[in-house]
Protein backbone atom coordinates (compact mmCIF):
# COMPACT_ATOMS: atom_id res chain seq x y z
CA UNK A 1 0.00 0.00 0.00
CA UNK A 2 1.38 3.38 -1.00
CA UNK A 3 1.00 6.92 0.21
CA UNK A 4 -1.40 9.19 -1.62
CA UNK A 5 0.43 10.87 -4.48
CA UNK A 6 0.75 14.65 -4.47
CA UNK A 7 -2.14 15.08 -6.92
CA UNK A 8 -4.47 13.21 -4.53
CA UNK A 9 -3.91 15.64 -1.66
CA UNK A 10 -6.66 18.16 -1.01
CA UNK A 11 -6.14 21.92 -1.06
CA UNK A 12 -3.99 23.14 1.82
CA UNK A 13 -2.13 19.81 2.14
CA UNK A 14 1.29 19.17 0.57
CA UNK A 15 4.38 17.03 0.94
CA UNK A 16 7.63 18.54 2.19
CA UNK A 17 10.63 17.26 4.14
CA UNK A 18 12.20 17.73 7.54
CA UNK A 19 15.22 19.61 6.16
CA UNK A 20 13.03 22.24 4.48
CA UNK A 21 10.72 22.54 7.50
CA UNK A 22 13.15 22.30 10.42
CA UNK A 23 16.65 22.50 8.94
CA UNK A 24 17.43 18.92 9.98
CA UNK A 25 20.51 17.12 8.64
CA UNK A 26 18.42 13.97 8.01
CA UNK A 27 15.88 14.46 5.29
CA UNK A 28 12.61 12.65 6.01
CA UNK A 29 9.25 13.17 4.28
CA UNK A 30 6.58 15.21 6.06
CA UNK A 31 3.05 16.36 5.29
CA UNK A 32 2.19 20.04 5.70
CA UNK A 33 -1.33 21.28 6.46
CA UNK A 34 -1.70 24.99 5.80
CA UNK A 35 -5.21 26.42 6.17
CA UNK A 36 -7.07 29.46 7.48
CA UNK A 37 -7.01 27.76 10.92
CA UNK A 38 -3.44 26.59 11.34
CA UNK A 39 -0.15 25.38 9.93
CA UNK A 40 0.78 21.86 10.99
CA UNK A 41 3.54 19.42 10.04
CA UNK A 42 3.25 15.62 10.36
CA UNK A 43 6.07 13.15 9.79
CA UNK A 44 5.39 9.94 7.89
CA UNK A 45 7.89 8.37 10.27
CA UNK A 46 5.76 7.51 13.26
CA UNK A 47 2.70 9.43 11.91
CA UNK A 48 3.99 11.98 14.35
CA UNK A 49 2.58 15.51 14.49
CA UNK A 50 5.67 17.71 14.82
CA UNK A 51 4.22 21.21 14.77
CA UNK A 52 0.80 22.81 15.24
CA UNK A 53 0.67 26.58 14.91
CA UNK A 54 -2.79 28.15 15.11
CA UNK A 55 -3.15 31.24 12.89
CA UNK A 56 -1.58 34.23 14.60
CA UNK A 57 -0.23 32.07 17.42
CA UNK A 58 2.91 30.17 18.34
CA UNK A 59 3.61 26.47 18.16
CA UNK A 60 1.71 24.41 20.76
CA UNK A 61 4.24 21.61 20.33
CA UNK A 62 7.96 21.39 21.09
CA UNK A 63 10.37 19.74 18.68
CA UNK A 64 13.97 19.26 19.70
CA UNK A 65 16.44 21.29 17.62
CA UNK A 66 18.57 18.12 17.78
CA UNK A 67 15.81 15.72 16.70
CA UNK A 68 16.90 12.94 14.32
CA UNK A 69 14.68 11.95 11.39
CA UNK A 70 15.80 8.46 10.42
CA UNK A 71 13.81 5.24 10.32
CA UNK A 72 14.39 3.13 13.42
CA UNK A 73 15.06 6.17 15.62
CA UNK A 74 12.44 8.09 17.62
CA UNK A 75 11.91 11.77 16.76
CA UNK A 76 12.19 13.83 19.96
CA UNK A 77 9.19 16.12 20.19
CA UNK A 78 5.74 16.68 18.71
CA UNK A 79 3.32 13.83 19.45
CA UNK A 80 4.99 10.41 19.17
CA UNK A 81 2.51 7.52 18.99
CA UNK A 82 3.76 4.88 21.40
CA UNK A 83 2.24 1.46 20.70
CA UNK A 84 1.41 -1.41 20.87
CA UNK A 85 2.78 -0.76 24.33
CA UNK A 86 3.75 2.26 26.40
CA UNK A 87 7.19 2.60 28.01
CA UNK A 88 9.00 -0.55 29.04
CA UNK A 89 6.96 -3.61 28.02
CA UNK A 90 5.76 -5.01 31.36
CA UNK A 91 5.59 -8.59 30.11
CA UNK A 92 8.89 -8.57 28.18
CA UNK A 93 11.15 -5.76 29.41
CA UNK A 94 13.73 -6.50 26.67
CA UNK A 95 11.45 -5.22 23.88
CA UNK A 96 12.01 -1.73 22.40
CA UNK A 97 10.69 1.02 24.67
CA UNK A 98 7.35 2.56 23.58
CA UNK A 99 6.61 -0.15 21.00
CA UNK A 100 7.60 -0.52 17.36
CA UNK A 101 5.47 2.05 15.63
CA UNK A 102 6.96 5.41 16.60
CA UNK A 103 10.04 4.76 14.48
CA UNK A 104 8.41 3.06 11.47
CA UNK A 105 7.05 4.71 8.35
CA UNK A 106 3.24 4.93 8.18
CA UNK A 107 1.15 5.34 5.01
CA UNK A 108 -0.90 8.46 4.33
CA UNK A 109 -4.16 7.01 3.00
CA UNK A 110 -6.53 10.01 3.01
CA UNK A 111 -6.35 13.79 3.06
CA UNK A 112 -9.71 15.49 3.09
CA UNK A 113 -10.80 19.12 3.33
CA UNK A 114 -13.98 19.34 5.35
CA UNK A 115 -16.88 21.75 4.80
CA UNK A 116 -15.88 23.88 7.80
CA UNK A 117 -12.32 24.35 6.48
CA UNK A 118 -10.72 21.75 8.76
CA UNK A 119 -8.40 19.13 7.27
CA UNK A 120 -8.51 15.44 8.12
CA UNK A 121 -5.54 13.14 7.51
CA UNK A 122 -5.63 9.35 7.83
CA UNK A 123 -2.48 7.31 8.34
CA UNK A 124 -2.34 3.52 8.52
CA UNK A 125 0.18 0.88 9.51
CA UNK A 126 0.17 -2.88 10.15
CA UNK A 127 2.33 -5.09 12.32
CA UNK A 128 5.52 -6.11 10.50
CA UNK A 129 6.40 -9.76 9.90
CA UNK A 130 9.84 -9.23 11.43
CA UNK A 131 8.31 -8.20 14.77
CA UNK A 132 6.18 -11.32 15.13
CA UNK A 133 8.88 -13.37 16.88
CA UNK A 134 9.10 -10.67 19.57
CA UNK A 135 5.41 -9.74 19.81
CA UNK A 136 3.30 -12.60 18.43
CA UNK A 137 0.18 -10.67 17.41
CA UNK A 138 -0.99 -9.18 14.13
CA UNK A 139 -2.66 -5.80 14.34
CA UNK A 140 -3.54 -2.71 12.32
CA UNK A 141 -3.58 0.90 13.47
CA UNK A 142 -5.38 3.86 11.91
CA UNK A 143 -4.39 7.35 13.10
CA UNK A 144 -6.86 10.06 12.10
CA UNK A 145 -6.00 13.69 12.70
CA UNK A 146 -8.30 16.69 12.34
CA UNK A 147 -6.63 20.09 12.13
CA UNK A 148 -8.73 23.19 12.79
CA UNK A 149 -8.37 25.64 15.68
CA UNK A 150 -8.00 22.44 17.73
CA UNK A 151 -5.94 19.33 17.13
CA UNK A 152 -7.80 16.01 17.31
CA UNK A 153 -5.96 12.73 17.18
CA UNK A 154 -7.86 9.44 17.02
CA UNK A 155 -6.30 5.98 17.15
CA UNK A 156 -8.10 2.78 16.15
CA UNK A 157 -6.17 -0.37 16.96
CA UNK A 158 -7.48 -3.71 15.62
CA UNK A 159 -6.33 -7.14 16.71
CA UNK A 160 -6.43 -9.45 13.67
CA UNK A 161 -4.79 -12.36 15.54
CA UNK A 162 -6.52 -15.48 16.80
CA UNK A 163 -5.64 -14.69 20.43
CA UNK A 164 -6.15 -11.86 22.91
CA UNK A 165 -3.51 -9.16 22.54
CA UNK A 166 -2.12 -7.13 25.47
CA UNK A 167 -2.32 -3.47 24.42
CA UNK A 168 -1.05 -0.31 26.01
CA UNK A 169 -0.29 2.96 24.25
CA UNK A 170 0.26 6.71 24.58
CA UNK A 171 -0.17 9.83 22.52
CA UNK A 172 2.96 11.39 23.93
CA UNK A 173 2.47 15.17 23.53
CA UNK A 174 5.48 17.43 24.02
CA UNK A 175 3.83 20.78 24.80
CA UNK A 176 5.96 23.88 24.34
CA UNK A 177 6.42 26.03 27.45
CA UNK A 178 8.38 29.22 27.92
CA UNK A 179 9.97 28.63 31.29
CA UNK A 180 9.36 25.41 33.17
CA UNK A 181 9.02 27.38 36.41
CA UNK A 182 5.78 28.93 35.21
CA UNK A 183 4.27 25.67 33.87
CA UNK A 184 1.35 24.32 35.89
CA UNK A 185 -0.81 21.30 35.06
CA UNK A 186 -4.21 21.19 36.74
CA UNK A 187 -6.96 18.57 36.62
CA UNK A 188 -5.06 15.89 38.55
CA UNK A 189 -5.59 17.14 42.12
CA UNK A 190 -6.47 14.32 44.52
CA UNK A 191 -5.44 11.56 42.09
CA UNK A 192 -2.95 8.81 42.82
CA UNK A 193 0.02 8.26 40.53
CA UNK A 194 2.82 5.76 40.01
CA UNK A 195 6.11 7.58 40.52
CA UNK A 196 8.52 6.40 37.85
CA UNK A 197 11.37 8.28 39.55
CA UNK A 198 10.79 6.17 42.71
CA UNK A 199 10.34 2.55 41.58
CA UNK A 200 6.71 3.17 40.58
CA UNK A 201 5.60 3.76 44.19
CA UNK A 202 1.95 4.83 44.43
CA UNK A 203 1.55 8.39 45.74
CA UNK A 204 -1.10 11.08 45.98
CA UNK A 205 -0.96 14.42 44.20
CA UNK A 206 -2.43 17.31 46.14
CA UNK A 207 -3.01 20.50 44.19
CA UNK A 208 -1.40 21.26 40.87
CA UNK A 209 1.41 19.47 39.12
CA UNK A 210 4.53 21.64 38.88
CA UNK A 211 8.00 20.92 37.56
CA UNK A 212 10.93 21.10 39.94
CA UNK A 213 13.47 18.46 38.92
CA UNK A 214 12.58 15.20 37.20
CA UNK A 215 8.85 14.42 37.00
CA UNK A 216 7.70 11.06 35.57
CA UNK A 217 4.20 10.16 36.78
CA UNK A 218 1.50 7.79 35.58
CA UNK A 219 -2.07 8.63 36.63
CA UNK A 220 -4.45 5.73 35.94
CA UNK A 221 -8.20 5.84 35.42
CA UNK A 222 -8.39 9.61 34.98
CA UNK A 223 -11.84 10.99 34.13
CA UNK A 224 -10.91 14.69 33.96
CA UNK A 225 -9.38 17.04 31.39
CA UNK A 226 -5.97 18.57 32.04
CA UNK A 227 -5.18 22.23 31.72
CA UNK A 228 -1.61 23.32 31.04
CA UNK A 229 -0.94 26.91 31.93
CA UNK A 230 2.25 28.80 31.22
CA UNK A 231 3.07 32.49 31.19
CA UNK A 232 1.90 32.79 27.61
CA UNK A 233 -0.95 30.34 26.99
CA UNK A 234 -3.46 27.89 28.38
CA UNK A 235 -4.13 24.59 26.69
CA UNK A 236 -6.61 21.86 27.45
CA UNK A 237 -5.91 18.18 26.90
CA UNK A 238 -8.97 15.95 26.87
CA UNK A 239 -9.50 12.38 25.83
CA UNK A 240 -11.84 9.43 25.48
CA UNK A 241 -10.67 5.82 25.54
CA UNK A 242 -7.31 7.01 26.89
CA UNK A 243 -7.77 7.28 30.65
CA UNK A 244 -4.10 7.11 31.62
CA UNK A 245 -2.33 10.48 31.92
CA UNK A 246 1.46 10.53 31.93
CA UNK A 247 3.26 13.69 32.98
CA UNK A 248 6.96 13.85 32.19
CA UNK A 249 9.88 16.22 32.17
CA UNK A 250 13.42 14.84 32.67
CA UNK A 251 14.74 17.80 34.66
CA UNK A 252 18.28 19.16 34.21
CA UNK A 253 20.28 16.16 35.43
CA UNK A 254 18.66 13.40 33.36
CA UNK A 255 18.33 15.74 30.34
CA UNK A 256 22.12 16.07 30.22
CA UNK A 257 22.35 12.36 29.41
CA UNK A 258 19.87 12.66 26.51
CA UNK A 259 21.60 13.79 23.31
CA UNK A 260 18.41 15.19 21.77
CA UNK A 261 17.26 17.09 24.90
CA UNK A 262 20.28 18.49 26.81
CA UNK A 263 19.76 22.04 28.03
CA UNK A 264 16.46 22.34 26.08
CA UNK A 265 14.60 20.42 28.80
CA UNK A 266 12.98 23.61 30.11
CA UNK A 267 11.15 24.22 26.82
CA UNK A 268 8.48 21.53 27.17
CA UNK A 269 6.28 19.44 29.41
CA UNK A 270 4.80 16.13 28.30
CA UNK A 271 1.15 15.59 29.18
CA UNK A 272 0.30 12.33 27.50
CA UNK A 273 -2.96 10.39 27.15
CA UNK A 274 -3.13 6.64 26.68
CA UNK A 275 -3.85 3.36 28.43
CA UNK A 276 -1.11 1.76 30.52
CA UNK A 277 -0.45 -0.10 33.79
CA UNK A 278 -3.84 -0.79 35.43
CA UNK A 279 -5.52 0.61 32.30
CA UNK A 280 -3.75 -1.81 29.97
CA UNK A 281 -6.23 -3.47 27.58
CA UNK A 282 -6.80 -7.13 26.79
CA UNK A 283 -7.89 -6.76 23.19
CA UNK A 284 -9.88 -9.82 22.10
CA UNK A 285 -9.21 -11.55 18.79
CA UNK A 286 -10.97 -9.55 16.07
CA UNK A 287 -11.74 -6.62 18.39
CA UNK A 288 -10.70 -2.98 18.05
CA UNK A 289 -9.99 -0.15 20.49
CA UNK A 290 -10.63 3.50 19.72
CA UNK A 291 -9.18 6.45 21.61
CA UNK A 292 -9.24 10.16 20.93
CA UNK A 293 -7.20 13.02 22.36
CA UNK A 294 -8.00 16.66 21.73
CA UNK A 295 -5.74 19.66 22.30
CA UNK A 296 -7.54 22.98 22.45
CA UNK A 297 -7.14 26.50 23.76
CA UNK A 298 -8.41 26.65 27.36
CA UNK A 299 -10.50 29.65 28.49
Ligand SMILES: O=P(O)(O)OC[C@H]1O[C@H](O)[C@H](O)[C@@H](O)[C@@H]1O
Pocket residue numbers: 074087097098196216217246247248270
Ligand atom coordinates in the same frame (compact mmCIF):
# COMPACT_ATOMS: atom_id res chain seq x y z
O1 LIG B 1 13.22 8.69 25.78
P1 LIG B 1 11.94 8.05 25.35
O2 LIG B 1 12.08 6.59 25.05
O3 LIG B 1 11.32 8.79 24.17
O4 LIG B 1 10.92 8.19 26.54
C1 LIG B 1 10.58 9.44 27.04
C2 LIG B 1 9.70 9.32 28.28
O5 LIG B 1 8.45 8.81 27.91
C3 LIG B 1 7.45 8.71 28.95
O6 LIG B 1 7.01 9.95 29.33
C4 LIG B 1 7.96 7.93 30.14
O7 LIG B 1 7.06 8.03 31.23
C5 LIG B 1 9.33 8.38 30.55
O8 LIG B 1 9.84 7.46 31.51
C6 LIG B 1 10.27 8.43 29.36
O9 LIG B 1 11.55 8.85 29.76
